[in-house]
Amino acid sequence: MVQLYLVRHGETIENAEGVLQGLMPGNLSEQGKEQARVLGEELRGQHFDVMFVSDLHRTVQTAELLNEVLQLPMIKTPILRERDWGEVTGKKIADIDTYDFPPSVETVEHVFERAATFINMLLHDYDGKRVLAVSHGLFSRALQACNTGKTIREVSCMENAEVRLLELIQPIVLQHRETEETGATAN
Numbered sequence: 001m002v003q004l005y006l007v008r009h010g011e012t013i014e015n016a017e018g019v020l021q022g023l024m025p026g027n028l029s030e031q032g033k034e035q036a037r038v039l040g041e042e043l044r045g046q047h048f049d050v051m052f053v054s055d056l057h058r059t060v061q062t063a064e065l066l067n068e069v070l071q072l073p074m075i076k077t078p079i080l081r082e083r084d085w086g087e088v089t090g091k092k093i094a095d096i097d098t099y100d101f102p103p104s105v106e107t108v109e110h111v112f113e114r115a116a117t118f119i120n121m122l123l124h125d126y127d128g129k130r131v132l133a134v135s136h137g138l139f140s141r142a143l144q145a146c147n148t149g150k151t152i153r154e155v156s157c158m159e160n161a162e163v164r165l166l167e168l169i170q171p172i173v174l175q176h177r178e179t180e181e182t183g184a185t186a187n
Contacts, residue, residue: 001127001128001168001169002131003130003131003168004122004133004143005043005131005132005133005163005165006133006140006158006163007039007062007132007133008137008140008158008159009032009054009059009134009136009161010029010031010032010034010035010058010061011029011031011035011161012026012027012029014027016029018093019091019092020089020090020091020093021058021082021089021090021136022085022086022090023085024056024089024090025056025057025058026056027058027061032058032061032062032160032161033061035160035161036061036065036161037065037068039161040066040067040069040070043066043069043070043163044069044070046130047130048070048130048132049072049131050073050074050126050129050131051067051070051072051074051131052074052080052118052131052133053077053080053135054076054078054080054081054082054136054139055076056081059134059135060076062134070132079117080118080133080134080139081136082138082139083111083138083142084105085101086102086103086105086106087102087105108152109174111138111139112145112174115142115145118133119146119147119168119172120171122168123168123171137158140158140164141156141157141158144166146172146174147168
């Protein structure tokens with residue numbers, strides 16, 4: 001079993017503006033920086049073996065602020081990146097059709113494949129460990145859904161700088177999904 005403490009990055013300027021960030025770097029707002037500092041203090045004294053971090057700027061910024069307190073080995077990885085929103089990246093969520101995305105948008109199936117790959121890697125390489133992972137809104141929901149057999153829509157949105165504990169017990173084998181879920185949020 002792996003105890004995965006999943007963290008969504010702090011608020012970004014783009015979150016506050018309702019922009020679909022996807023693979024954009026993103027910039028923590030002053031509130032987002034403070035959220036990360038507060039979370040670091042809340043996690044002070046807890047033991048973690050390692051921290052995995054999406055390699056996008058907003059998550060790296062969040063992880064660096066957490067690490068001012070936690071001092072963990074940090075592994076940056078593209079597997080924890082947010083969903084690639086393709087040609088709608090950078091647009092305001094209110095201005096797009098969240099039920100009919102263009103083909104350039106990463107499929108939910110691919111997001112679930114990345115989530116399953118991460119979970120299975122942790123189970124193989126970090127069994128018995130406590131892992132902290134800093135990622136993004138939709139991808140964090142996909143990790144939780146993948147671990148519980150739910151859909152993304154059945155997993156509540158995470159607030160910025162929120163942490164949730166997932167107990168990873170068994171490897172993930174994905175089943176084909178009949179319908180695509182969008183899960184669009186200002187991530």
